[in-house]
Amino acid sequence: MAVWDILLHTAESYSLARRTGYTTIYQKVLAITPGDFIQFAVAMGFSNCPGAPQLQFMLGRPMPVAASLDGLIPEPFDAVDSSIERFADAGNFTPSHIIWLLNAHSVVAADEVDSTIPGTPFDSTPFILTVSSSLRLSSAAHCSQGENQGEVESPIMGELHLQSDSELPRDNRTACEWQSFVNNLERMQTLFPAAMATMAVIGQDTSQMVDCSDVVHILLLRALGFEPNVICPQIPITPPPQGTAHFPAGLGIADVEQACSTAMFPTLPTDPGPATYVAPVPPA
Numbered sequence: 001m002a003v004w005d006i007l008l009h010t011a012e013s014y015s016l017a018r019r020t021g022y023t024t025i026y027q028k029v030l031a032i033t034p035g036d037f038i039q040f041a042v043a044m045g046f047s048n049c050p051g052a053p054q055l056q057f058m059l060g061r062p063m064p065v066a067a068s069l070d071g072l073i074p075e076p077f078d079a080v081d082s083s084i085e086r087f088a089d090a091g092n093f094t095p096s097h098i099i100w101l102l103n104a105h106s107v108v109a110a111d112e113v114d115s116t117i118p119g120t121p122f123d124s125t126p127f128i129l130t131v132s133s134s135l136r137l138s139s140a141a142h143c144s145q146g147e148n149q150g151e152v153e154s155p156i157m158g159e160l161h162l163q164s165d166s167e168l169p170r171d172n173r174t175a176c177e178w179q180s181f182v183n184n185l186e187r188m189q190t191l192f193p194a195a196m197a198t199m200a201v202i203g204q205d206t207s208q209m210v211d212c213s214d215v216v217h218i219l220l221l222r223a224l225g226f227e228p229n230v231i232c233p234q235i236p237i238t239p240p241p242q243g244t245a246h247f248p249a250g251l252g253i254a255d256v257e258q259a260c261s262t263a264m265f266p267t268l269p270t271d272p273g274p275a276t277y278v279a280p281v282p283p284a
């Protein structure tokens with residue numbers, strides 16, 4: 001059975017779990033807790049995107065005891081001050097850590113911000129983890145959306161631009177950090193997984209956890225009835241994108257709102273052709 005077949009079955013189990021109650025299904029079918037499953041899915045999902053570093057996966061989160069309180073997770077319409085405070089509360093994250101983590105939004109599409117257009121990407125390359133910060137500095141907004149709470153107009157047709165992803169790159173505490181990732185894949189590949197490893201174990205006693213980064217597939221195999229001593233493939237590691245960062249067709253340095261006061265935005269080429277349009281991603 002291929003890894004992808006296993007993932008497919010896991011997705012089906014997940015969907016079943018949502019319908020019938022997490023506790024029973026996670027424990028009896030998946031044999032891991034919801035927290036471990038979510039972190040496992042994150043490690044697998046990100047590690048399969050070209051350009052992505054392999055993420056650590058620690059096993060051993062307990063079953064949840066209660067729903068999270070409202071207001072702990074930053075909303076896209078929150079003020080920058082508030083988002084910074086929430087991350088600081090959660091795990092001593094600095095404003096820079098938030099920017100490191102927000103590299104994740106380079107492989108994301110939104111279903112709920114505007115439910116009439118599910119699968120709308122956050123950048124022009126939703127399947128590639130890119131150091132794509134540049135366009136979030138653009139002010140050449142003309143996209144027809146931008147009418148929902150937490151959403152602002154986007155510089156690219158078909159892209160959904162969050163208010164938080166628009167304001168953090170312009171704030172003087174985070175603008176230079178944001179810009180520092182442009183055309184610097186190595187920086188992203190080092191700092192993003194480091195911050196993810198910290199975030200993934202917030203509130204956990206890591207001395208009671210097991211580092212399963214190299215054996216994540218075994219969990220799935222066991223859940224599907226295979227013996228866990230099967231020799232499993234590693235998390236697939238895809239090659240990074242080649243070449244330098246570039247502006248999507250139709251945009252360039254004139255569209256960049258310079259927000260970092262200590263370094264100029266790098267000079268980048270623009271893709272040839274008509275103005276970029278980003279297609280929605282297929283439904284999950």
Ligand code: HEM
Pocket residue numbers: 074075076077083101102104105108109110111112113114150162164
């Ligand atoms: C200021 C902090 C953040 C805000 C306000 C924010 C907000 C959002 C919103 C509104 C969505 C779209 C949800 C939808 O409509 O389906 C989203 C999606 C997503 N975000 Fe963030 N986010 C933040 C930080 C992060 C961080 C730190 C990560 C990971 C390191 C992350 C990873 C993702 C992922 C993977 C999705 C896609 C989820 C899916 O496909 O269902 N976000 N975020």
Ligand SMILES: [Ca+2]
Pocket residue numbers: 106107123124125126127128129130132
């Ligand atoms: Ca991308």
